[in-house]
Amino acid sequence: xxxxxxxxxxxxxxxxxxxxxxxxxxxxxxxxxxxxxxxxxxxxxxxxxxxxxxxxxxxxxxxxxxxxxxxxxxxxxxxxxxxxxxxxxxxxxxxxxxxxxxxxxxxxxxxxxxxxxxxxxxxxxxxxxxxxxxxxxxxxxxxxxxxxxxxxxxxxxxxxxxxxxxxxxxxxxxxxxxxxxxxxxxxxxxxxxxxxxxxxxxxxxxxxxxxxxxxxxxxxxxxxxxxxxxxxxxxxxxxxxxxxxxxxxxxxxxxxxxxxxxxxxxxxxxxxxxxxxxxxxxxxxxxxxxxxxxxxxxxxxxxxxxxxxxxxxxxxxxxxxxxxxxxxxxxxxxxxxxxxxxxxxxxxxxxxxxxxxxxxxxxxxxxxxxxxxxxxxxxxxxxxxxxxxxxxxxxxxxxxxxxxxxxxxxxxxxxxxxxxxxxxxxxxxxxxxxxxxxxxxxxxxxxxxxxxxxxxxxxxxxxxxxxxxxxxxxxxxxxxxxxxxxxxxxxxxxxxxxxxxxxxxxxxxxxxxxxxxxxxxxxxxxxxxxxxxxxxxxxxxxxxxxxxxxxxxxxxxxxxxxxxxxxxxxxxxxxxxxxxxxxxxxxxxxxxxxxxxxxxxxxxxxxxxxxxxxxxxxxxxxxxxxxxxxxxxxxxxxxxxxxxxxxxxxxxxxxxxxxxxxxxxxxxxxxxxxxxxxxxxxxxxxxxxxxxxxxxxxxxxxxxxxxxxxxxxxxxxxxxxxxxxxxxxxxxxxxxxxxxxxxxxxxxxx
Numbered sequence: 001x002x003x004x005x006x007x008x009x010x011x012x013x014x015x016x017x018x019x020x021x022x023x024x025x026x027x028x029x030x031x032x033x034x035x036x037x038x039x040x041x042x043x044x045x046x047x048x049x050x051x052x053x054x055x056x057x058x059x060x061x062x063x064x065x066x067x068x069x070x071x072x073x074x075x076x077x078x079x080x081x082x083x084x085x086x087x088x089x090x091x092x093x094x095x096x097x098x099x100x101x102x103x104x105x106x107x108x109x110x111x112x113x114x115x116x117x118x119x120x121x122x123x124x125x126x127x128x129x130x131x132x133x134x135x136x137x138x139x140x141x142x143x144x145x146x147x148x149x150x151x152x153x154x155x156x157x158x159x160x161x162x163x164x165x166x167x168x169x170x171x172x173x174x175x176x177x178x179x180x181x182x183x184x185x186x187x188x189x190x191x192x193x194x195x196x197x198x199x200x201x202x203x204x205x206x207x208x209x210x211x212x213x214x215x216x217x218x219x220x221x222x223x224x225x226x227x228x229x230x231x232x233x234x235x236x237x238x239x240x241x242x243x244x245x246x247x248x249x250x251x252x253x254x255x256x257x258x259x260x261x262x263x264x265x266x267x268x269x270x271x272x273x274x275x276x277x278x279x280x281x282x283x284x285x286x287x288x289x290x291x292x293x294x295x296x297x298x299x300x301x302x303x304x305x306x307x308x309x310x311x312x313x314x315x316x317x318x319x320x321x322x323x324x325x326x327x328x329x330x331x332x333x334x335x336x337x338x339x340x341x342x343x344x345x346x347x348x349x350x351x352x353x354x355x356x357x358x359x360x361x362x363x364x365x366x367x368x369x370x371x372x373x374x375x376x377x378x379x380x381x382x383x384x385x386x387x388x389x390x391x392x393x394x395x396x397x398x399x400x401x402x403x404x405x406x407x408x409x410x411x412x413x414x415x416x417x418x419x420x421x422x423x424x425x426x427x428x429x430x431x432x433x434x435x436x437x438x439x440x441x442x443x444x445x446x447x448x449x450x451x452x453x454x455x456x457x458x459x460x461x462x463x464x465x466x467x468x469x470x471x472x473x474x475x476x477x478x479x480x481x482x483x484x485x486x487x488x489x490x491x492x493x494x495x496x497x498x499x500x501x502x503x504x505x506x507x508x509x510x511x512x513x514x515x516x517x518x519x520x521x522x523x524x525x526x527x528x529x530x531x532x533x534x535x536x537x538x539x540x541x542x543x544x545x546x547x548x549x550x551x552x553x554x555x556x557x558x559x560x561x562x563x564x565x566x567x568x569x570x571x572x573x574x575x576x577x578x579x580x581x582x583x584x585x586x587x588x589x590x591x592x593x594x595x596x597x598x599x600x601x602x603x604x605x606x607x608x609x610x611x612x613x614x615x616x617x618x619x620x621x622x623x624x625x626x627x628x629x630x631x632x633x634x635x636x637x638x639x640x641x642x643x644x645x646x647x648x649x650x651x652x653x654x655x656x657x658x659x660x661x662x663x664x665x666x667x668x669x670x671x672x673x674x675x676x677x678x679x680x681x682x683x684x685x686x687x688x689x690x691x692x693x694x695x696x697x698x699x700x701x702x703x704x705x706x707x708x709x710x711x712x713x714x715x716x717x718x719x720x721x722x723x724x725x726x727x728x729x730x731x732x733x734x735x736x737x738x739x740x741x742x743x744x745x746x747x748x749x750x
Contacts, residue, residue, distance in 0.1 A: 005465035006033055006568050008445040010109040011046040011053065012627055014039070014176035015447045016183045017460065017569065018047055025466050027051035027441050037570040038458045039183030044176060045625045049636045050440070058633055058702050059422045060436035062471060071424070071434065076473055080481050082433045084490035086416035090389040091124070091488075097357075099486075100128040100373065100387040104395030105136070105628055111535050112437070114448035116479035117393055119497060123487035127354050127363070128387050130370045132628075135400055136298060137179055138727040139306035141365050145349030146595035147314055149585030151365045152452065155314065155329035156180045157293035158576055159188040159455050162327045164289030166200045166282070168224055168313070169299025169733075173208040174624045178297050181447070181454040186212075188455075198289065200282065202227065203299060204619055205647075205689060206682045217282070218684040220273040221619050222734025224296065225305035225605055227272045227279060228312035229263035232256065234283035235319050237264075242287070244321035249580050252593035256315065259594055262606050271609055273684075287320050291327025299619070302733045305605050307726035311598055318593065323580075330576035331583045334451040335459035335549075335559055336542040339515050346585030351597055351726065357383050361728050369728035370401045371720035377410040389416040391486065393479070398426040399629045399695050402718035402730055403670045408698070418486075420478060423633070429700040435482065437475035441466040446539060459548070459559065460570030461539065463532075476535045498534025502526055502541055509545055516551025525552050530561050548573055597726055604725075616652065618668070618737045619683075620692045620714060629693035632706040644711025645678035647689040648739065653679045658741045666690070667738040668717030674742060675712050688739060690714040692732070 007018045007030075017036025021029035030050035032043035046053075063079035064071040074082075090098055101121060107113030121129060133141065145151035157165060159182055170178070172185040182188060189199055189212055201213040202224070210216040219227060235241050236257045243250060265276035272279075286292050296313040300306065314323065322328030333340075352362030358375045361368055368376070377387045390411065398404045398411070404426070411417060411430040419428035420435045428434050437443070446461045447454075468474060473481075480494035489496075506522035509515045517525055529544075531537040540561035543549050550558030564571065586592050625637040632638055646664055648656075658664055660679040665672055666688075675690060683689050694711025696703050715732070722731035 002028070007050070007441065007462050007465050008447065008460055009047040009050065010440050010445055011050070011631070012044070012176045013178050013181050013450055014044070014183045014185065015181055015450050016042055016044070016047050018043065018050060020050065020441065020465050022466060025469065027054050027465070033569060035569040036460070037572040038454070038456065038460065042184035042187065045637065046627065046631065049634055052634045052636050053631065054439040054441045056633055058704055059439060060424065060434060061469070063436065064424070064434040066432040079433050079435060080485045080490065083418050083482060084485040086418065086432055087389055087391070087486045088488060090415055094385040094388055096125045097128050098385045098388045099124055099126050100130060100376065100390045101126060102370070102373065102390060102392040102395040102397055103131040104393065104400070105132040106394035106630065108449040110475060111444050111446055111448070112475035112479050113394060115535055115538060116476065116483065116497070119501065120391070120479070120483050120486065123483055128376065129367050130373050130397070131367055132370070132395065132400060133365070134367060134370045134728050135302070135730045135732065137301055138364055138367070138729045139301045139310040139724055140179055142307050142351065142727040143310035143314065145365065146597060147311065147591055147593070148583060149346045149348045149587070150583065151349060153331060153583045153585070154179055154453060155317070155323060155331050156453055156455055157295045158327050158330050159185070159192070160575065162192065162197065162291050162293045164198045164286065164292035165189070165192060166202070166286060166292070166294045167209065168202040168228070168294070168296045168309070169301070170295060170297035171203065171207040171209045171622070173212065174622050175297070176624070179453055180295060181450045198285065204684050204687045205621065217274055217278065220271065221617050221687060222303040223268070223272040223608070224300040224303060225309040225312055226263060226268040226608060227274060228309060228316060229260045229605065230265045230268045230279045231283040231286065232260045232312060232315055232319060233263050234265060234280050235287060236260070238284070240284065240287035241319045242321050243318055245325070246318060246321060246323055246580070246591070249584070249590050250318065250593060251588050251590040255594045259599065259602060262609070267609055271612060286316065291325070292320055292322050293317065293327070293329045295329070299733055301729060302731060304722065304724060304731050304734070305608065306724040306729050308598065308601060308605055315593065318591065324578045326575070326578070331579045332452055332454050332576055333457050333547050333579065334454070335546050335573065336448055336539070337452065337546055339509070339512070339545050340547050340582055341514050343581040343584065343589070345587055345589035348585065348587040357381055361723070364727050367728070369723055369730065370397055371723060371730045373397060373401065374403065374407040374410040374720070378406070378413060388414060390414055391418050391482070392427060392431070393420045396425050396427045396629045398698070399693060399713055399715065402715050402720035404695065404713050404716055405671065418482070420482065423630070424700070424702040425629070426695070426698050426701060429698070435478050437478055438468060438472045442468050442472065443475055444535065456575055457573035458570055459543070459564060459573060461564050462568070474533070476533065480534070495534055498538055501538060502529070505541060516545070516549070516554045520552070528552055536561060601726055613736045616686060616688050616737055616739055618666070618714070618717065618735045619687055619689050619733045621647070621689045622691060626691070626693060632694065632696060633703045635705055638705070638709060643709070644675060644691055644694040646675045646739070647678050647680050647683045649683050649685045649687070650679055650681060651685045652688070653677065656739055656741060658739065663742040665740045665742050666717055667740070668735060669721070670719035671716045673712035673714070673716055688737065
C-alpha cells in the first residue's frame with residue numbers, strides 16, 4: 001500500500017519541496033509540493049528523479065575497511081575502531097596539521113553536514129582544511145568579508161521585486177541558482193520580463209538563461225572584473241552615482257573614482273571583446289532603472305580576478321543605491337541565524353592568518369586552496385610535516401580539483417584516509433575506511449546554509465520520509481562518532497557531542513546582554529528543548545534563539561521546533577527587508593568600499609588590460625540534470641544533452657578541421673584529454689566548453705552506470721598553479737588550451 005510524505009529536495013541549491021510516493025520503503029515517485037511556502041510546486045528533473053537517486057543500487061549500505069590491501073564490508077564498530085587506530089597515531093606523532101580535512105559540496109545539503117564538520121575541525125585543531133569553496137565561490141566570501149566584515153554576509157538579488165537584473169557568469173536556468181537560493185528561478189526571470197523588467201546576461205556562452213535575456217553580452221572569458229570596473233568608471237564619469245540612503249553606511253566612496261580611473265570602457269573594450277559603447281549603455285541602464293541588482297556567479301568567480309569581480313558586483317549595487325533596498329540586493333535573515341546583535345563595529349575580516357606549507361598560499365576563511373592539497377601531501381619541506389592522513393566528508397577532489405592525476409597518486413601514498421561517502425568513487429576508493437550515510441529519504445532535512453541565501457525568508461523542516469533501514473546509521477551519528485574517534489574520545493556516547501554544543505551555546509547566550517535569555521539558567525533552558533534526536537534539539541535551540549524565535553518563552557508567538565513541525569509545508573517569514581547596518585562586522589561599522597587587499601590587487605587588474613591570450617580558451621558548463629560529480633550514476637539524469645562533449649564554434653571547428661562528433665584532443669598545462677566535439681554556435685568564437693564532474697573511468701570504483709559513459713575530467717587540463725591570489729580560488733575558466741583533431745571517432749565518451 002502506498003503512502004505519501006513530504007521532503008525538501010537536497011539535490012541542488014533551489015531547496016524545492018517534494019511530495020514523495022512511497023511503496024513500503026521505496027520511493028516510487030516524486031512531484032512538487034504545491035503547498036510548499038517557498039517552491040509552490042516547482043520541480044526540476046533532479047527532484048523528479050529523487051527516487052532513482054535515493055534507491056541507486058550502487059549506494060554503499062555498510063562500512064568498508066581496508067584489510068590486506070582490499071576494502072571489505074565491516075561492522076560499524078570495526079570501522080570506528082579503525083578510524084581511531086588510523087588517525088590518532090598520525091596526530092600524536094606528526095601534529096594536528098598532518099591531518100587534512102576535505103569537505104565537499106554535499107555537506108551544505110544535509111542537516112548533519114552543516115552541524116558536525118565545524119566540530120570535527122575544532123576537535124582536530126588542524127589548519128589543513130580544504131573545501132569545495134576554493135573551486136567555486138570563495139571569491140564571494142572574501143569580497144563580502146572585506147566589504148562587510150563577515151564572509152557569510154552575502155546579499156542576494158531581490159528577484160520578485162527588481163526591475164532590472166544583470167547576471168554575469170551565471171546560468172540559473174541550468175544551476176537553479178547558486179549563492180542565491182530561489183525555487184523556480186526560471187519562473188522568476190519570466191515574471192521579471194512579464195512585469196516590464198529587463199534581464200541582461202553577460203556570458204561567453206549563449207546559455208538557456210542568455211536566450212531568455214533582453215540583452216546578451218558574449219564577453220571574453222576571464223575579463224569580468226575589467227567590464228564591471230568600466231561600468232563603475234562610467235557611473236562616476238557621467239555623474240550617475242547615487243547611493244541614496246546607503247551613504248551614511250559607506251566608507252571609502254571618495255576613493256573609488258581613483259581606484260577605477262584606469263578602466264574607461266575604451267581601455268577595456270579590446271580585452272573584453274565588448275564594444276565601449278555597449279559598456280556605457282550597460283552602466284546607464286543600470287543607473288536609470290527604478291530598482292536593479294547585479295548578480296555574479298561561478299563564471300565570474302573561477303577566473304584570475306574572481307575576488308575583484310565579486311567585489312565590483314557589490315560596488316555597482318552600492319553606487320546605484322541598490323544594495324540593501326527592496327528590488328535590489330538584500331541580506332537574507334534565516335530562522336537559525338544567531339540572535340541579531342546591536343549594530344556597531346566588529347572584529348572585521350582578515351586574510352592570510354596562516355599559509356600553506358609548500359607554496360605559502362594564504363588562508364581565506366580558515367581554508368587553504370583545494371588546488372594545493374596534492375602538494376601538501378606529496379612534497380617534503382623544512383616547514384612542518386606533510387599531510388599524512390585525510391578525512392574526506394562528501395568530497396571527490398580527484399574530479400573536482402585541478403590535476404586529479406597528481407592528487408590520485410598523492411592520496412594513494414597517505415598513511416591513512418577515511419571517507420564519509422555513499423559511493424566508492426574516484427576519491428573514496430583510496431580510503432582505508434568508508435563510512436556510508438543513509439539515502440536522503442531516511443534522513444531529516446533543513447537547509448541551515450542555503451536559507452541564509454534565500455530570496456525570501458522562510459523556514460522548513462522535514463523528518464525522514466522512510467525509517468532508517470536496519471544496519472544503517474544516521475549521518476549525524478556517523479559524524480559524531482567520527483569526531484570522537486578522530487579526537488581521542490573513541491567509545492564515548494555520540495550524544496555527548498550534541499550535549500556539548502547545546503551546553504556551550506546556551507552558556508554563551510545567557511551571558512550576552514542582547515540575547516533573549518540573558519541572565520537565565522542554561523541547564524533550565526536545555527531542559528526545555530524538544531526533538532527526537534540531538535540534531536533536532538540543536539535545531540530547536542537555534543530556532544528559539546534566532547531572529548524569529550520564541551526566546552525560550554519570551555515571545556509566545558515565536559518559532560520553536562514544535563511550531564515548525566505543525567507547519568509541514570513550512571512557514572513564510574516574508575520578503576527580504578533592508579537590514580543595514582546590523583549585518584556589518586567591519587572595524588569601522590560601515591561598508592568598507594575599498595579595503596586594503598582589494599586596493600593592493602588592482603595593479604594586477606590594470607596589467608590585464610594589456611594581456612590577451614592567443615588561441616582558444618576553455619570554460620566549463622553544467623547541466624540541469626547534473627550536480628558536479630555525484631549524479632552521473634543515475635540513468636534518468638544522464639544521456640541526451642547531458643553528455644561530456646567539447647562545445648566549439650563552427651568558425652573554430654572549420655579552421656582546425658574539427659568535425660561534429662569527431663574526436664578532439666585538448667591539451668592544457670596539467671595534461672590532455674580526448675573528447676567528442678560538438679560544433680555549436682552556443683559558444684562564441686575563440687572559446688571551447690567542456691562540462692565538469694566527469695571522468696568516471698578509474699579502476700576500483702563502484703559506479704556501474706557512470707562507468708558506461710565516463711566522460712573526461714576537464715580539471716586534468718589544469719596544473720593547479722593558476723589561482724586568484726586573494727581567495728586561493730582555482731582558475732577554471734578562461735584557461736588557454738590547444739585543440740587538435742584526432743583520427744578516430746569517439747562514441748564511448750558520449
